[in-house]
Amino acid sequence: MLRYMLNRTLNSLFVLLAIITITFLLMHAIPGGPFTGEKNIPAAVLKNIEERYRLNDPLWKQYGDYLANLIRFDLGPSFKYEGRTVNDIIRESFPVSFQLGMVSIGLATLLGIPAGALAALRQNRWQDYSTMFLATLGVSVPSFVLATLLIYIFAVKLGLLPAAMWDGAEYVILPALSLAGHPMAFIARLTRSSMLEVLAQDYIKTARAKGLPPITILFRHALKNALLPVVTYIGPMSAAILTGSFVIETIFAIPGLGRHFVTSIYNRDYTVILGITIFYSVLIIGLNLVVDLIYPLLNPRIKMNENQEG
Amino acid sequence: MQLNSDSFQPLQQNSPIASIALANTTYRQDAWRRLKKNKLAMLGLYTVLFIIVVAVVGPWLSGLSYSDQDLNETNRPPSADHWFGTDNLGRDLFIRVLYGARISLSIGIVASFINLTIGVIYGGIAGSFGGRVDRIMMNIVDILYGIPVLLYVILLMVILMPGLTNIFIALGISYWLGMARIVRGQILSLKEQEYVLAARTIGANKWRILFYHLIPNSLGPIIITMTLAIPEAIFTEAFLSFIGLGVAAPMASWGVLASEGVASLRSYPFQLFFPAMAISITMLAFNFLGDGLRDALDPRVRR
Numbered sequence: 343m344l345r346y347m348l349n350r351t352l353n354s355l356f357v358l359l360a361i362i363t364i365t366f367l368l369m370h371a372i373p374g375g376p377f378t379g380e381k382n383i384p385a386a387v388l389k390n391i392e393e394r395y396r397l398n399d400p401l402w403k404q405y406g407d408y409l410a411n412l413i414r415f416d417l418g419p420s421f422k423y424e425g426r427t428v429n430d431i432i433r434e435s436f437p438v439s440f441q442l443g444m445v446s447i448g449l450a451t452l453l454g455i456p457a458g459a460l461a462a463l464r465q466n467r468w469q470d471y472s473t474m475f476l477a478t479l480g481v482s483v484p485s486f487v488l489a490t491l492l493i494y495i496f497a498v499k500l501g502l503l504p505a506a507m508w509d510g511a512e513y514v515i516l517p518a519l520s521l522a523g524h525p526m527a528f529i530a531r532l533t534r535s536s537m538l539e540v541l542a543q544d545y546i547k548t549a550r551a552k553g554l555p556p557i558t559i560l561f562r563h564a565l566k567n568a569l570l571p572v573v574t575y576i577g578p579m580s581a582a583i584l585t586g587s588f589v590i591e592t593i594f595a596i597p598g599l600g601r602h603f604v605t606s607i608y609n610r611d612y613t614v615i616l617g618i619t620i621f622y623s624v625l626i627i628g629l630n631l632v633v634d635l636i637y638p639l640l641n642p643r644i645k646m647n648e649n650q651e652g
Numbered sequence: 653m654q655l656n657s658d659s660f661q662p663l664q665q666n667s668p669i670a671s672i673a674l675a676n677t678t679y680r681q682d683a684w685r686r687l688k689k690n691k692l693a694m695l696g697l698y699t700v701l702f703i704i705v706v707a708v709v710g711p712w713l714s715g716l717s718y719s720d721q722d723l724n725e726t727n728r729p730p731s732a733d734h735w736f737g738t739d740n741l742g743r744d745l746f747i748r749v750l751y752g753a754r755i756s757l758s759i760g761i762v763a764s765f766i767n768l769t770i771g772v773i774y775g776g777i778a779g780s781f782g783g784r785v786d787r788i789m790m791n792i793v794d795i796l797y798g799i800p801v802l803l804y805v806i807l808l809m810v811i812l813m814p815g816l817t818n819i820f821i822a823l824g825i826s827y828w829l830g831m832a833r834i835v836r837g838q839i840l841s842l843k844e845q846e847y848v849l850a851a852r853t854i855g856a857n858k859w860r861i862l863f864y865h866l867i868p869n870s871l872g873p874i875i876i877t878m879t880l881a882i883p884e885a886i887f888t889e890a891f892l893s894f895i896g897l898g899v900a901a902p903m904a905s906w907g908v909l910a911s912e913g914v915a916s917l918r919s920y921p922f923q924l925f926f927p928a929m930a931i932s933i934t935m936l937a938f939n940f941l942g943d944g945l946r947d948a949l950d951p952r953v954r955r
Contacts, residue, residue: 357795368811478943482935484887486894487928490914494921585802589895593914604895607810615810619803 347635354631361623362412366405369612395421417617422609428617431602436621438508439591439598442521443583445514449522450529450579455572457526458533459565462541473530480527486589489520493593506595517594521586525579532575537568570641577630584622683872686948693944699937707753714747729922736926739912745923748904749930755905756886756934759819763885764878766824771831772867772874778832779839780862790836793829801826805888809897816899819892823885831877838870872949879942883935890931906931 392398399407411418417428461473496516497505504513540546541564549559587600595601599618606614677685687693730737736745778789805822812818842848843866851861867874886906892898893907906927913924 353794360795365807368807371811478939479932479936482883482939483932484890484935486891486910486914487932490910490917490924490928494917494924498918498921581802588806589891592895607806608896610810615807619807622803 343638346638350631350634354627358623358627361627362409362620363405365616365619366408369616370401370404395419412620417620418613420611420614422606422611422614428614431614432599432617432621435597435599435602438596439584439587439600442514442517442587442591442596442598443580445518446521446525446583447579449518450525450583451572453522454526454529455533455565455569458530459537459560459568461530461534462537462568463560465538470534474534477527477530477534480523481531483523485520485524485586486593488523489517489590489593492516492520506593508594508596508598513594513596517590517596520593521583521590524586525575525582528579529572529575532572533568536571537564540564540568543567570637573637573640574633577626577633580629581626584626683948687944690944690947692940693948696937696940696942696944699933700941703753703934703937704757707750707757710750711747711754714744714750729920737920737922739923743904745909745926748909749906749926751904752906752909752927752930753934755816755899755903756889756931758816759823759885759889760882760938762820763823763827764882766828767831767878767881768874770824771828771877772835774828775832775835776839776862776867779836780843780858780866782840786836790833793832796826797829797833801829802888802891805892806895806897809892814892814897814899816903819889819898823888827881827885831874831881834873834877835867835870838873839866842866842869876942876946876949879938879945883938883942886931886934886938 397404408418415429417432420426420428420431423431457473457477461470461477464470493505493516496503503516505516507513546559546563549563554563584600587598588604589600590596591598591601592604599621602614603618605611606618687697728738736749738744739748774789774793778786778793804826808822808825809818812821839862843861848861848865851865856864889898889905890907890910893905894911896911898907899905909927910924910931913920913927916923
């Protein structure tokens with residue numbers, strides 16, 4: 343067990359290092375420096391700027407410095423905004439994205455799991471068909487389409503909810519719904535198929551034969567086991583919600599990390615792109631690691647060595 | 653009941669015995685029969701075919717091109733002349749959506765081609781060679797798998813500069829991992845089967861076994877994965893174009909059209925409506941088809 347955990351952790355760290363290296367090299371492979379696009383900079387000034395950001399050092403030294411700073415959680419200065427560091431940007435905007443993401447994850451699980459369970463319990467009846475139709479729709483409709491649809495209906499036509507900005511509880515609803523759509527549909531489908539599998543098991547028959555109340559069977563025996571695959575979806579789901587927030591935050595003009603990422607792409611602000619990518623990767627890889635470590639505890643049937651085979 | 657000698661007729665030698673058994677159905681016929689019974693999947697299939705035909709033929713039939721402007725006809729609502737209306741430069745939206753279908757479908761085709769070539773061969777080699785080769789190859793896949801794909805496609809687009817060819821490249825680098833994993837898993841279980849042993853005893857080498865026995869027998873999961881990879885690729889393109897990293901200006905991909913539509917959502921909602929519908933219907937069709945294929949090709953998970 344301990345060896346497995348150690349193995350997984352080391353593996354994650356290795357993946358992280360690989361990501362940092364690849365991203366770093368990619369950002370430096372872009373032809374021309376970050377300041378070559380600026381108009382009318384005298385050569386001497388350009389040289390000073392490049393000196394200040396240490397762009398004249400050899401690549402391996404820049405890489406070493408970057409890693410050394412990274413260990414101290416210092417992601418460096420922004421190229422575009424004078425005097426702002428990448429850390430500042432993340433510190434300001436991540437809480438916003440975090441709130442939005444949490445509400446979305448909550449919505450996705452709290453609505454997705456019951457919907458999937460209902461579909462499985464009423465298999466091949468109208469409840470099943472309608473839920474699964476909606477779920478396929480939810481998987482198919484891109485988040486930005488859903489977002490604009492919601493804005494059009496609830497903000498433009500009905501005027502019930504604000505269409506943009508970030509200024510209180512009612513501002514969360516529409517973006518969170520549009521962000522949660524895809525994961526919610528996916529969770530519903532996942533819950534349904536795994537629930538169907540569990541319901542066909544012998545221990546469910548035994549529980550029924552013992553005369554246990556259906557509610558107990560549903561929650562204690564069926565749902566508890568059916569939710570195991572859903573746990574593994576937490577990692578990919580958080581990734582989907584993070585990347586989804588790029589577009590959603592841009593559409594709703596929410597001052598979160600996703601919008602900063604998109605803006606930094608427009609601005610070609612390479613340190614910010616690099617920093618936010620690394621930040622996201624740490625988050626996602628960390629979450630995946632946590633899920634991997636928890637999973638064997640939740641599901642003792644899995645042997646460690648089997649798990650590694652994937 | 654009277655019996656006499658006429659009731660009994662000698663059977664001629666080698667005459668066909670009345671067919672008691674049903675005609676043999678191959679795996680493929682069986683899957684096709686199951687697919688045909690699934691109405692949603694067939695709807696998806698017909699929709700996909702329809703979109704392909706319209707995307708290929710549609711633009712030829714119309715005199716207009718995606719970049720033709722008519723500044724006297726800007727922001728017109730849908731009418732007999734302009735079925736989907738016009739945009740702020742007076743370009744016909746119907747034509748632009750049709751050209752968008754071409755882009756999206758070519759993205760889908762390229763993505764599935766990449767899936768097929770790189771993914772299948774990579775997974776196939778890892779699975780059939782096993783041992784250290786397998787471990788190293790799959791470790792590489794695991795590392796790449798840990799990276800959120802969209803994040804990487806975005807980074808690649810930043811470096812490569814927006815454009816259709818570069819979307820192909822970015823998708824090519826990132827969209828074969830899932831396929832490689834699935835094919836490898838499939839081959840690991842298939843390679844213990846008797847027919848592989850039989851082939852080995854006749855002296856077939858590893859490559860022959862891989863390409864003539866193992867891969868053809870994993871065709872089911874391969875097709876399913878491919879069908880589900882296509883909408884993902886189409887979505888990625890729409891997403892990239894939407895945030896401005898997709899195809900360049902006068903070209904009209906669905907993502908570009910949608911993001912232009914969002915800009916004028918309040919005054920001209922139809923400009924968003926049609927591209928959004930096009931994306932959603934295409935994705936829906938592919939997803940229905942993919943789900944149906946899964947049920948049809950993999951009878952073990954039948955409902």
